[in-house]
Amino acid sequence: MLIYVIFGVFALLSWLVQHRLQSKFKKYSEIPIPNGMTGRDVAERMLRENGIYDVTVTSVEGQLTDHYNPANKTVNLSEGVYLSNSVAAAAVAAHECGHAVQHATAYAPLKMRSALVPVVSFASNWVQWVLLGGILLVNSFPQLLLFGIVLFAMTTIFSVITLPVEINASARALAWLNGSGITNVSTYEPAKDALKTAAYTYVIAALSSLATLFYYIMIFMGGRSRD
Secondary structure: OOOHHHHHHHHHHHHHHHHHHHHHHHHHHHOOOOOOOOOOHHHHHHHOOOOOOOOOEEEEOOOOOOEOOOEOOOEEEEHHOOOOHHHHHHHHHHHHHHHHHHHHHOOOOHHHHHHHHHHHHHHHHHHHHHHHHHHHOOOOHHHHHHHHHHHEEEHHHHHHHHHHHHHHHHHHHHHHHHOOOOHHHHHHHHHHHHHHHHHHHHHHHHHHHHHHHHHHHHHHHHHHHOO
């Protein structure tokens, strides 16, 4: 029963954080940046001022779908960020450019996360089926569950490594926004709050993944103890 309570708690926390993030994004999307720059303008300026000229800023569909793609060197901003002149748009655009700066400066945690992408992609496709089969056969074929645990551990490591990557990107974004004068006394704190709230989603995801990994390990150990 304890594990179901833990899962329930993390599911509730995840929903609350996502709801809070959407609420804050909507709130800070209504606060304009004094200089009139859009998310695209902010991104392009931050890239230039960091000496990055081989990264393209593009627009993608959806809400909060913003991301940096190191494979083709693109900062992809959602429609609500790309053309918006708001604190939220500036914060998100600068955050994604923070990843571009990490890539350009060979930031170690980002390199580690990128190296794990092929492994995590493979693990994500198979882990649920391997774990299900492993749980059903834990007494007769425990090695299958152990393999599933290894696969799930890869996704957990990826989730944990993501934390410093995202936090560092936000720190770079806030330092640049403040130093370049994009934000001022009245807009810096909202930008900081928006990025801090977004970071909580990664914290919850990492903790949830760790708790789930621990659960599968307990099942494996329980099956081994009955041998």
